Amino acid sequence: MATIKDVAEYSGVSVATVSRAVNNSGYVHEDTRKKIDAAIKALNYRPNETARSLYNKKSKIIGLLLPDISNPFFTLVARGVEDAALQRGYHIIIGNSDQNVEKESRYIETFKVNNCAGFISSTLQMIDASQYISNLGMAHVTLDRTDDTSFAVEADHYKGGRLQATHLVEQGCRRLLVVYGNQKFSSFKKRFEGARDALGEFDVEFDAVELASDEIDESLMTQLADYDGLICYNDLVAIQLLGLLQRYGQRVPDDIQVVGYDDILISSHTYPSLTTIHQPAYRLGRIACDQLIALLNDEKIDRYMSIDVHLIARESTRSEKHE
């Protein structure tokens, strides 16, 4: 691979001039610029980013720390981040924390020692996370799962929860089960609170149960039979429940209605298709990335951004008009 020195020799100027030409910094005569461009093309020169980032103490790489990329929601977030990054000349390195504090800090360390410009995370479980990060001196934006101290971008989960509940009540449900996720995550917590508050206002009876996606099996059926509506904290769980219910002869939405959360791609393809809350995962990723880059450029950004969500009515609830 050709280096800047090769280009300098080939075009008969110094490396400083080449550097100036490449970076459009400082003066460089039109004629010499032409010579340099020719040399670059002839030698197929590309600046070595490692050397650049060693000097600058910042690379053009953004870290992205996700709980688990196997979840289609985060996969879309990642695409959003990547596309936004690419547009501005950055690249991303992805890490899965698996909700594991040790992996988390290992990744943050990795980002640091690789001179990442900053990172986006949606999973900080570390205590004193923001303290730790600011010590590291890295730019940081929090996504979807928020704490109160960092820059944050998230969907309006409280509203999402309210929408789930409201829709089901409007479609006639009177005996609901709210299936909620791990409450230590702000996103799940707010969804639950939204649903709970709305249900309270409607004065509709409901039970609530925490359910991890790997805990779903036939043993649930006895409970499920009691309800005429299910509010699920994400689509993955909703789809599993949908399968389970049908396998045991329950008709959806006639016997029981189901609403999910996320609007992952598959949710519109199942039968019945899933009524759900659409969160703009891709857009969330883009925005978080744009925010981070703004931060890197010392632009002022909002400390907190809330992104709107809306309900998409499909076949798993009784609403007339489907999309």
Place this chain on the structure above:
Amino acid sequence: MATIKDVAEYSGVSVATVSRAVNNSGYVHEDTRKKIDAAIKALNYRPNETARSLYNKKSKIIGLLLPDISNPFFTLVARGVEDAALQRGYHIIIGNSDQNVEKESRYIETFKVNNCAGFISSTLQMIDASQYISNLGMAHVTLDRTDDTSFAVEADHYKGGRLQATHLVEQGCRRLLVVYGNQKFSSFKKRFEGARDALGEFDVEFDAVELASDEIDESLMTQLADYDGLICYNDLVAIQLLGLLQRYGQRVPDDIQVVGYDDILISSHTYPSLTTIHQPAYRLGRIACDQLIALLNDEKIDRYMSIDVHLIARESTRSEKHE
């Protein structure tokens, strides 16, 4: 962030000695090692990987070029690669090519200028790809979508195709539709060939049609009604078709049986759950990564590895025993 120089001063030795201690290269007295370890701990020193990779001309980062991480299959592959990499002290930077030649080469270039140790790809559409890569002097392993010139790891798609066809015929199908994917990808090509050959041997009638996942809508129903079995080139398509069929009153598996390919997570949760070919996506990723790292360590590896696949019988076909 503390540098090697800080550690050297703190422990009263030279940077060279610290470097030797950190890397376990060359001699360093037990006592001085102790002092250095203490200094490292006190200063919370971590070697700057950028500086290392500038010197070594190789970073501890592996590039991973995927067609689209939104596809759950590739998502699992990525997890496999990541986990394997992590175990050996590497990290990954992921790029989505979106089947786009330009993005492809941009990413490969990115890998190069960031001193990536090597990369894994499952999507090279560039002409002369292997030529181009070997010019770059990067280690490279091809995954799932193979050409003949690189090191390659892939599942046995021909067998997978045969299994799909054989199963459907055994379950009584006599009029099949093979829904196949873009034949320029070896993986889809081999699946189709396997199914076609098996069907030929059984002397069973079939039609074949190429179908992208965004081309699926009601207009297909007139065609679909003619068949008693559907062989799909992946689960995503199979699930969409499953939904479509049911929405139009076809009973699966009574009227028509469906078999998918990939065994993504969701396939066991739909109703009816999907009979499919299990490809070990995670393991594929791990193996590809292990191969690449072996390559980097100048170990001898097989030029081509074929990984076994098997059929998982579920509710979308008539087999008695489900998993």
Place this chain on the structure above:
DNA sequence: GTGAAAGCGCTAACAT
């Protein structure tokens, strides 16, 4: 066993 010094490829003073 340890240290001095060169150099990986680049950028940014500073001098000219």
Place this chain on the structure above:
DNA sequence: ATGTTAGCGCTTTCAC
């Protein structure tokens, strides 16, 4: 407008 040079943090000869 261009060149010289120091230095980013590290590893590795090569002396001692």
